[in-house]
Amino acid sequence: MADLLSTGVSGLLASQVGLSTVGHNISNVNTAGYTRQTTSFNARTPEYNGGFYVGQGADAVSVQRAYSQFLTQSMWSANSGQSRASQYATLTASVNNVVSGSANLQTALDGFFGAVSDVANAPVDTASRQALLGKASTLVSTFRSLSSQFQQLDQQSNTQISNAVDSINALTKSIAGLNGQIQQGYAGGAVPNDLLDARDQAVSQLSQLVGVSVTQNDNHMVTVTVGNGLSLVNGTDSAQLSTAANVYDSSRLEVTGPGGAVISSQLGSGSLGATFDFRTNVLDPARNQLGRSAIAMTAAFNQQHAQGIDLNGAAGGNFFTIANPAVYNSTANKGTGSITATVADPSKLDASDYVLRFDGAQWTASTTAGATVPMTGTGSATDPFKIGGLSMVVGAGAVAGDSFQIQPTRNAASSMSVAISDTSKIAASGPLAALKGASNTGKATLGNLTVTDVANPAFNTPASIVFTSPTTYTVNGGAAQTYASGDTITGNGWTLKLSGVPAANDTFTVKPAGTASGDNGNALALANVANKGILDNGVTTVGKSYSQLIAQVGTAGSQANTALSAQQSILDQATASQQSLSGVNMDEEAANLLRFQQAYSASAQVITTANTIFQSLLSAVRN
Secondary structure (H helix, E strand, O other): OHHHHHHHHHHHHHHHHHHHHHHHHHHOOOOOOOOOEEEEEEEOOOEEEOOEEEOOOEEEEEEEEOOOHHHHHHHHHHHHHHHHHHHHHHHHHHHHHHHOOOOOHHHHHHHHHHHHHHHHHOOOOHHHHHHHHHHHHHHHHHHHHHHHHHHHHHHHHHHHHHHHHHHHHHHHHHHHHHHHHHHHHHHOOOOOHHHHHHHHHHHHHHHHHOOEEEEEOOOOOEEEEEOOOEEEEEOOEEOOOEEEEOOOOOOOEEEEOOOOOEOHHHOOOHHHHHHHHHHHHHHHHHHHHHHHHHHHHHHHHHHHHOOOEOOOOOEOOOOEEOOOOEEEEOOOOOOOOOEEEEEOOHHHOOOOOEEEEEOOOOEEEEEOOOOEEOOEOOOOOOOOEEEOOEEEEEOOOOOOOOEEEEEOOOOHHHHOEEOOOOHHHOOOEOOEEEEEOOOOOOOOEEEEEEEOOOOOOOOOOOEEEEEEEOOEEEEOOOOOEEOOOOOEEEOOOEEEEEEOOOOOOOEEEEEEOOOOOOOOHHHHHHHHHHHOOOHHHHOEOHHHHHHHHHHHHHHHHHHHHHHHHHHHHHHHHHHHHHHHHHOOOHHHHHHHHHHHHHHHHHHHHHHHHHHHHHHHHHHHHHO
C-alpha cells in the first residue's frame, strides 16, 4: 500500500506544480515582458517486482519559459526601429507645425512689400511711411518668432537627450544587477524564469532608447553593446553614459561614453538616435534655410535702399540689420587664433555649416558632415578665405590641431532688426530725377531711370539731353548719338529709357533729386526686391526660399510618417511571432487548469484508495 500511496502523492505534488504554473501564467497575462511558463514531467524509475516493472508515479522536473532567443531579439530590433521612427516623426511634425503655424513668413513678406508699394504711390506721405515701418517690424518679428521656435525645439532636444541618457544608465545598472541574480539562481540548480523575464524586459526598454546588440554568455549573463561595440553591460558591471556640451556650440548636448569620447553619431537607432538624426537632418537645415532667407532679405533690401535718397536729401542707409555669421572656437584649441566671418555674396550662400582646421601649415575646410570644400584666398584681410558666399579673415595665433566651426545662417533670423525708426529716413526717392522739357513738341515720354553705378565720380553731375533730330541726340553737348524709339540712353552711372519719337530740339534732364522729392524711383525698385532673384546664384527670391523651407520640412515629415508605418508593421509582425510562442493564451491556460485540476483530484482519489485499503488491512489483522 505504501507504493500506491507514494504514487498518489507524487501525482498530487506534480499536479500541484502544474496548477501553480498555470495560475502564475493567468495572473501575469497583462504583465509586460512576461513569458508563458510550462511544467515538464518525468515518470519515476519503475520498481522490478515479480518479473515485471511497477511504476512509481511522476515528478515535476522543471518549469521553463516558452522562449526563443531569435524571436525575442528580432522583437528588440523591431522595437528599436519603431521607437526611432516614432520619435523622428513626432519631432519632424513639430517643425512642420512651426512653419505652418500663425507666424507665416509669406504673409509677412506680402504685407511688407505691399506697404513698400503704398510708399511708391505716395512717396512723401508720412502715414504710408509709418505703415511701412510697422510692416517692417512685423516682418522682423515673424523671422525672430520662427527662429525662436526653432531654438526652443533645439533646447527640447537637449532635454530629451539628457533624459534618455539617465534612463539608459538606470536600465544598464538594472540589467547588470539582474545578471548577478540570474547567475545565483542557476547556481542553486533552477531556472529563474521571472528574473530572466525582468532582464529581457529591461533590455526591451533599453532598445527603445538606443539600438543594442545582446550576447548570451555561457554563465547565463548577457553582454549589451551599442554603437561600434561600446559595452554598456558586461556581466555584473555597467558603464555609465554622460552628456557634455558640443566642442563648438556649448548650447548643444552630445553623448559621451565612459572614457569621455563623443558617441552621438553612433546612436543610429532608438529614440535617442532619432533625436540626434532629427537635429542634424531636419532642425539644423530648417534653421539654416530660415537664416538664408533673412540674410537675403536684409542684403537685397539694404543694397537697393542705399541707392535712394531720403526726405532730407541724404543717401539711404541700412533699412535692416543682421548679425554676421557665428564663429565658434573648439574647446580643444591650444592656440589664440580667431576667425571673423562676413557674408560677401548672398547669391552663393547655401545652408551648410563649415569647419576650418589648421594643421600647422595650412587651413582646410569641410562641411560639418565631413565633406571637403574648396577654399580660395589666404585668410588675410586683403585676401580673405572665400567659401560658400563667405569671406573669412584669420587672426594670428592658431596652432596645429586648432579648429573653428562657422554657422553662416543658423541664428541670423533671430538677430534681424529694423534699423530705421524715423519715417524721413526711408529712401523712397531715386538719387536722380528725370525731367521732360516743358517746350517739347515730340511724342517721346520718360521711361525707367536706373542707377547703375552710384560710385561714378560724375554721378551727381546734371545731364542735359538735347535731340538734334528725331534720331540723334547729345548729352551735355557731347558727340551726337543715334536714337530709336525704346532705346536706352546711358549716362554717368545711370541709364534712361525713352519711348516714342522725339522732335528736334526736345530736351530731357537728369539731375540729383532734391530734398523732400516726390520721386518714387527707389520705392519702385524696393518693391521689386520681392521678385528679385537673390539666392542660388540670383535665381531664388526671398519668398521662394521660404517656400523651399516649407517643402523641405514637409517632405521630411512625409518620409518620416512613411518610415513609421513601415517600422510599425515590422514591429507588429515581430511581436505577433514572439507572442505566438511566448504569450499567455487564456483559452489554453483554462484547458490546462482543468486538466491539472482533474489530475490533482484523481491523485487525491488514489491516496484515498490507498488509505482505505490500508485501513481494511489493519482491521483484518486486528480481528
